[in-house]
Amino acid sequence: MREALMSRSPDTWDAVRRTLATIVTEVVAGTPPSLQVERITKGHQDYVTNLDLHYQKALCAALKEAFPDWPILAEEDAPGAAVSSGCWWIVDPLDGTFNFAHGLPFYGMSVALLHDGVSRVAAVYDFSKRCLYSASSGGGAFVGEEPVAPMRSAHRVIAVSSGVVDWAMSEKPDLLPALRELGKLRILGSQATQLAYVGCGFLSANISVEAKVWDDAAGALIAQESGAHYSDFNGNDFSALLKSGTAHALTLRSVACDAALWPILQPLLLNKR
DSSP states (O other): OHHHHHHTOHHHHHHHHHHHHHHHHHHHHTOOTTOOOOEEEEETTEEEEHHHHHHHHHHHHHHHHHOTTSOEEETTSOSOOOOSSSEEEEEEEEETHHHHHTTOSOOEEEEEEEETTEEEEEEEEETTTTEEEEEETTTEEEETTEEOOOOOOSSOEEEEOHHHHHHHHHHOTTHHHHHHHHSEEEOOSOHHHHHHHHHHTSOSEEEEEEEOHHHHHHHHHHHHHTTOEEEETTSOOHHHHHTTSOGGGOOEEEEEEOGGGHHHHHHHHHOOO
């Protein structure tokens, strides 16, 4: 695998994708049936649960067994890793923990492989639909093992993070009305899953101002391999963003959207008050 990786061929990335898909599916299938959920407060409206920790331990063990040479950065790890060079697994064991802890059935599991800061392989498990979205660089995006066929609708649905609402209210009062003119607005609470939904066409756009590397690493590739646009507000791609600091310190202002919508959204996001 290491020699094949040097060629960076789409076939190599797809082989890793298939293995990753099996790992994620097996970890989800191994969820303890009678787990009593316990939550620990990390910060204001920010939790980690024992299920996050269970999934993280299981994912990391399976990834180390299958790919022993590649280090892992997981959300609940100690900060400090720079992931812009070499191969790194990026793991968010439960994306949408706040939803899960409050009984809201919209959350996901996100795993990505970065190679020199570029997302090459991705998997996002959607617990609400009980399905796996995956992608490999140059190999396309999949729901299960079926290629993604983006849904097209005359009616736009735009997901924003709660941070976007705070930012708009304090700094860009015209933004939310302008977005509302483009489509219906939703705050859903699982960034990785929402990025996959942009790829599938369930969402026309997803906008965040407080995403972390583990929130975006997998979903961004799934969106892009489905034909959608993904970048920060200035148009910089994911690998460029990683060069500006260690993974835990980075906060991403990111947007994923139908490619035709990007020229309309970018001026709205960049215009000053």
